[in-house]
Amino acid sequence: MDDDMSQYYFTASMDSGKTLCSLLKAIQFQEISIAVLAECLNIFGSGEESSLKMYYRGEGSPLLLVLQPQSLTNVMTDCEISTQTADSVLELRDEDSSEVAKLVLKAPAFLGLLADLERSCDIMELKLSPEHPNVSIVTYGMQDRSCIDMPKSSEMVQSFSCEEAVTLKYQLHHIRLIMKALAISTKVVVRCSSNGLLLLQLKLEKEDQRQMFSEFYIVPLLDD
Structure with missing residues (x-):
């Protein structure tokens, strides 16, 4: 992993990948692509707690996940998830409404x-x-x-x-x-x-x- 964070549009890190996985499952309404992300977060098994880092360079680039289990030293895995470009973003908020x-x-x-x-x-x-x-x-x-x-x-x-x-x-x-x-x-x-x-x-x-x-x-x- 390149240490130059300036090349990434988005970066994030969490002590617990399971926390994010639980949130994703709570908002998953049907078998859509969000399930792929949940599977990657659970790559070491549902009983294993792993730290998580996420990187995204920008439109057209994959989402890169780096997971490291807490119970295993010197073990790390990288996952790349292909991303899609949305045709449009639905804007629900109306500035004129109160x-x-x-x-x-x-x-x-x-x-x-x-x-x-x-x-x-x-x-x-x-x-x-x-x-x-x-x-x-x-x-x-x-x-x-x-x-x-x-x-x-x-x-x-x-x-x-x-x-x-x-x-x-x-x-x-x-x-x-x-x-x-x-x-x-x-x-x-x-x-x-x-x-x-x-x-x-x-x-x-x-x-x-x-x-x-x-x-x-x-x-x-x-x-x-």
């Missing part, structure tokens, strides 16, 4: 709430208001409808702020995609913009107390 509501929830309780929602439903309506009950989650299906009210005084809610009443609809399937990440999270921050964009910020913690953060953006359903 934040109309923010909730801080206990992740385990929110995970339980999502798990209890009727599986046959495909649409979730989120109602936020400064007035009681503050938060209402309504799910719709072909024949089913259910509603859960969650006041700001609920044990699940750590903080709540809402400037004006807003009602938005989302694909419930998109909301459920965060459940794997929620399972290893302690807190989730829900931010709703005036354009309907939902931002879910998760604080993840591992057994060794390492902290990680993950963000999910969910766009609303448009009215017919």
Whole structure:
């Protein structure tokens, strides 16, 4: 490995490659190319802790991983992963939109709430208001409808702020995609913009107390 770091567009190092691997698995929604990276991080086996260094020169260059197991001295492996050039980058944030509501929830309780929602439903309506009950989650299906009210005084809610009443609809399937990440999270921050964009910020913690953060953006359903 060349010691000249100036030639790299991106470099990173971690004491634990397993930490990154756990995060990748939490946001892996389907069998896409992210699985290749996860396999490389686990090259010494799931029970082996390895330090990790990553290098990337720029567009068209491979991502280079250097892993060194903690239990084996003078052992190191290099992995190169081919990269692709994206045709375009989806920009979800709108500088003209403002934040109309923010909730801080206990992740385990929110995970339980999502798990209890009727599986046959495909649409979730989120109602936020400064007035009681503050938060209402309504799910719709072909024949089913259910509603859960969650006041700001609920044990699940750590903080709540809402400037004006807003009602938005989302694909419930998109909301459920965060459940794997929620399972290893302690807190989730829900931010709703005036354009309907939902931002879910998760604080993840591992057994060794390492902290990680993950963000999910969910766009609303448009009215017919």
